[in-house]
Amino acid sequence: MLKILLIAMLSLSPIAAGAGAWARDEGTLFIAAGGNFLLSDGAELPVHYDPTVYAEYGLTKRVTLGLDVYTADKGRIASAFGFAAVPVGSITGANRAMVSLGYGYRLNPDTTTEALMRLGLSLGRGMDRGWLSADMSATIGMLDTTWRPKADFTYGHIWSDRWATTMQLQTGIGYYDDEYVKLNPTIIYTFTDKIKVNLGAVKALSGDGGSALKLETWLTF
Known part of the structure; x- marks a missing residue:
C-alpha cells in the first residue's frame, strides 16, 4: 500500500524546516x-x-549545502548526511523543484557503521498565503545495498506575520523494511526574522499507533 501511495504522490506537483524545493538565499x-x-x-x-x-x-543562488543528523528506530540507529541541492529550472516562479545528492554514515543497532548515499527530489508550489510541497528521497546502504524511500507531503498556511500552520503526511520504509505512515500538524510562531518556534504533534498511522508532541527551534543567520 505504501509503495502505491509513494508512486501516486510522485506524479503530483505539490516552507517547512528545510527549504525543500526552495533554494536557500546566498x-x-x-x-x-x-x-x-x-x-x-x-x-x-x-x-x-x-x-x-x-x-x-x-x-x-543555485547551490544549497546541508547537514542532516537524526536518530530513528527507538534511538537504536543514528544517521548523519552532508548534501548538496540545486534547483531544476526557475528559482523565481511559483512552481519550484530541487534535486539533491547526499553522502553520510549510519550507526546500526549492532554498533557497526555503514556508508550511505541519498538521492532527493523536492517539488513545491507557492501560493498567496501558503505553499504545497513534496519532499522525496531514497537512501542506499553500501553494505546491505537496499534502497529505502521516504516522502513527506506538506500543506502550509500563513495566517499573519507571526503565525503559520502546517499539515504534513510522512511516509517511508525503515531500517527493518517496515513501512511507516505518520501525521504531523504544527503551529509555527515567528519571534523575529531569525527565530521561529515550531510546536506540533506526531501521530503514527502504522506500527504501534503511538503519538507525541514535537518541538523545534528554527534559527536563520
Whole structure:
C-alpha cells in the first residue's frame, strides 16, 4: 500500500524546516533542532523521541549545502548526511523543484557503521498565503545495498506575520523494511526574522499507533 501511495504522490506537483524545493538565499545559514516529547504509552515505532539537527547554507543562488543528523528506530540507529541541492529550472516562479545528492554514515543497532548515499527530489508550489510541497528521497546502504524511500507531503498556511500552520503526511520504509505512515500538524510562531518556534504533534498511522508532541527551534543567520 505504501509503495502505491509513494508512486501516486510522485506524479503530483505539490516552507517547512528545510527549504525543500526552495533554494536557500546566498550567504544564509539555517538551523533547525528539536525532537518529540510526552510520548503516549507504548510509543516506540514509528514515533519515538527522534531528536534531529538540520542545517542548510546558501553557497550560491543555485547551490544549497546541508547537514542532516537524526536518530530513528527507538534511538537504536543514528544517521548523519552532508548534501548538496540545486534547483531544476526557475528559482523565481511559483512552481519550484530541487534535486539533491547526499553522502553520510549510519550507526546500526549492532554498533557497526555503514556508508550511505541519498538521492532527493523536492517539488513545491507557492501560493498567496501558503505553499504545497513534496519532499522525496531514497537512501542506499553500501553494505546491505537496499534502497529505502521516504516522502513527506506538506500543506502550509500563513495566517499573519507571526503565525503559520502546517499539515504534513510522512511516509517511508525503515531500517527493518517496515513501512511507516505518520501525521504531523504544527503551529509555527515567528519571534523575529531569525527565530521561529515550531510546536506540533506526531501521530503514527502504522506500527504501534503511538503519538507525541514535537518541538523545534528554527534559527536563520
